[in-house]
Amino acid sequence: MEKIEKGTPESEVLRGHLMATLFYEPSTRTRLSFESAMKRLGGEVLTTENAREFSSAAKGETLEDTIRTVEGYADIIVMRHFESGAARRAAMTAGVPVINAGDGPGQHPTQALLDVYTIEREIGRLDGLSLGLVGDLANGRTVRSLAYLIAKYQDVKIYFVSPDVVKMKDDIKEYLTSKGIDLYEEARGKYIVDRKVLDVLPKHSIIMHPLPRLDEITPDVDADPRAAYFRQATNGLYIRMALLKLLLLGW
Template sequence: MKMKHLISIKDIGKKEILKILDESEKMEELLKSKKVIDILNGKILATLFYEPSTRTRLSFETAMKRLGGNVIGFTDIKNTSVMKGESLADTIRVISGYADIIAIRHPSEGSARLASEYATIPVINAGDGSNQHPTQTLLDLYTIKREIGKIDGIKIAFVGDLKYGRTVHSLCYALSLFDDVEIVFISPEELKIPREIIEDLNKKENIKYSEKSNIDLTGIDVVYMTRIQKERFPDLNEYQKVKGIYKLTRELIYNKNLIVMHPLPRVDEIDSNVDELPQAKYFKQSFYGVPVRMAILKMLLEK
């Protein structure tokens, strides 16, 4: 890869995305082969998680260990010098001397970009506030490609928290690089997709979009459900107004070719009996995070 860091999906183009997806498929085949992989033997990944995480953190750790590397890091800032007032810049300077690559999750937008400016090793953004989550976007694209067979020409519905959902923001931009994609945004008025993203889509001739408040999956290839994120609301009264507003049930999934995705964790926005349907791909989507992050780690560290 030409870049040193992976901070935003906007940092790479369609060619680079397809290269990562192709490499991810090779990594998936390696995982299935059960062979010992030592591509990154001797390399160390530092996972700096200033926010809670299950899938992203563990899949990064799994990916690094599957490649033969090692992992250091923290998951609770209460046990770090952050509590003593250490700046992010100083933390990054220090960790750059301990590891070969950093994956950082932080509640502040722009934190990963800031980290990359002080790091002397590659930095991967594992989520910065409600801004970007590029590795999630890449595994989402990989899921669509593997389960639908294509990305060009799909019709996708994003449902739920489109205002604070960084996975939606990143994926919208990535999809705008492909041909004949149609997006349906389904959300309450309070959680509409940010206007700056709509403005970006208006500049693209190869993508169509519409906005709705009710779930209608007619003609949809991919339904991307999202959690109403309580932790992002500055006013909990506003959260209560939209809590549980959407719920995907079996009755709504009448298209046998449709796939259901979700970045997880879910709360109550997908009925548990949907899990048994062949259209439900969210747990497989979570698994795909391992080969995709293996590919990213390999491509950033192999020079």
């Protein structure tokens, strides 16, 4: 995938196309990433953040009716919703493409795509990986989506590291087991990546995070070349550009 450097003239391949971002949960990074992707390809954007509170949904309008209305305004809809499965409902209703930008504790597929793209760029392969998923694994849609996607590659080992109360749910574990993925579960009392963690982390490894990191990664980690999370965020732009082009024009 060809990168677009800062200052590079924007493409015009999606000129005349309009994207609607319909966010029932606030998410500045994901929304801006999609909007930047669309604009860099020459398209235009209709945007709303926190539609749950400030749209007709607050008056009781169904998701299906909202989608039927918005599809009349735009060529593609990017939606984040607080309910698992909402993106599938929207896609079944809409006559235009719907991109799932996160649905409750369900899935976040574009995050998974940018995650595997980041891994491949940083490490150079996707087969034979050892991957540690750390934190709230029961409710984290980013780790759920990544687990599903990384299972498509060969000889992958996954370590689930979480408190007992938020262990990875059985549906993911059963799926990974069916794909022959080796699983290891650990519960530790502290889930902060700091300089002490870096001291024992292999030199060829990378640290990723969907952001915001809050207190999970200390700022003194940022200067380490293994800290890939800001590069990871930038990669989201390129992945979403590719996805918009694919859905609106074909490849």
